[in-house]
Amino acid sequence: MNDNQKLIIRHRLGLALQKLLEQNKQAPAKNAVNSLHQLATAADIEYYIVQNVSAGKKDPQFTTLVSIASGFNIPLSELIAHFETITDEAALKQIEQQKKNAKKKAKRK
């Protein structure tokens, strides 16, 4: 797998987390986490790790993923099933958006 493929996979995973948080916002179940801060607390993981995974900036270890799934209170296979619904196109869109934002930020400096 080359670096570009890895980048796309990281972003697909990140988008899966965002989608799950969004779903929990729309149809709040009891104790369901609906923000990265709540997820980090429920998963017992540092906030910056959860944030970086959700932004596609981190390739998490397996045990971190297990913790994230438990933070969502779902089986890991369900989290992965969500990941599998995210297309490469959606990942590429997030990557482009991040690039644009980075450029804007650089211009402001």
Next chain:
Amino acid sequence: MNDNQKLIIRHRLGLALQKLLEQNKQAPAKNAVNSLHQLATAADIEYYIVQNVSAGKKDPQFTTLVSIASGFNIPLSELIAHFETITDEAALKQIEQQKKNAKKKAKRK
């Protein structure tokens, strides 16, 4: 998650890989991998990484898992479903066995 819980999860994942290889040996499908060497080649991952994951000695990154599933020619969610069937007890058994083997090895020296 504490270190002991991580150890158990790593071993459950390793046992899931071993189980999949064993299943492929029993009922060989076309092009199905049935050894760690074949898996490493099919997944395009270094052999020692696949070996360490299967022995519960490595906590792989997410993209490595995606490669391993593609080496098995199954969706990642299916690999994770196998992981979820492996009990903590089975993991603890493998951990004990590795400890015994290490002791034997130390004695021989």
